[in-house]
Amino acid sequence: MVSKLCGGVETGGTWTVCALATGPDDIHVVVEFPTESPGETVPRVVEFFRGPGSAAEAIGIGSFGPVDADRSSPDWGSVTTTPKPGWQHTPVATVLRDRLELPVAFDTDVNAAALGEHRWGAGQEVGNLCYLTVGTGIGAGLLVGGEPVRGLVHPEVGHIRIPVSDSFAGVCPVHGNCWEGVASGVAIASRWGQSPAELPDDHPAWALEAEYLALGILSIVLVASPELVVIGGGVMERAPLLPLVRERLSALNAGYLETPRLGDEVDAYLVPPALGDRAGVLGAVALAQQLLEA
């Protein structure tokens, strides 16, 4: 199968990335700019696809959420109830489709990243995959049989509850101390009064973070039974953190799920993204290609 040259747009909470590519080994052009208000950001995306990205046959968008990704909904292609100022109920996909007159696919940034890792990255051998990102917020894309899980809305695992063992009130504007509220990068900065990047490796923040991440990941594993969990995002760039999370995940499972993937083979079960920080935008390219192949 020859991969089509497609556009990808990753609208993150902080940065927006646009790319034109057929896959990770054939990225023609990629640009990044800060995610400002929709009135500033959407026109810049349109400009990219009228200029350097104009050869795209279709465009895929992976957006921060929550989003409406239901093709039959009148609000398809919109960001919905996000806490991000100015973005509530903002149509994104329909604007690009109408201005550029191209087929447009739309999903969450984490579902897109999960698809990218499944198509080209760490998850090529599995159909049931979780892509988890721990950065400004926490989010996860879940694939079952190679397809993103959609239903009532889409999974929003960053907002599950985990047992909390400290008195920190949490930073989620809706729930306070939900998972994202206690374990995101913003939560770490708020709890310790220093950004995660400034905390030394031996700071107690990291053991607590590993515990909280492992508790949430174990819930995902028990509910959705992914064959692989890919974990990325800015907080995970702290090298000693991933081994600590693996260790706690294994310990918290306590042998209940009798699989080496949560024991001796946990290093091959909880892995960083093979596509690195390009997983999101390449996943958006994958969304566009999937639309053309449908």
Ligand code: ZN
């Ligand atoms: Zn929450």
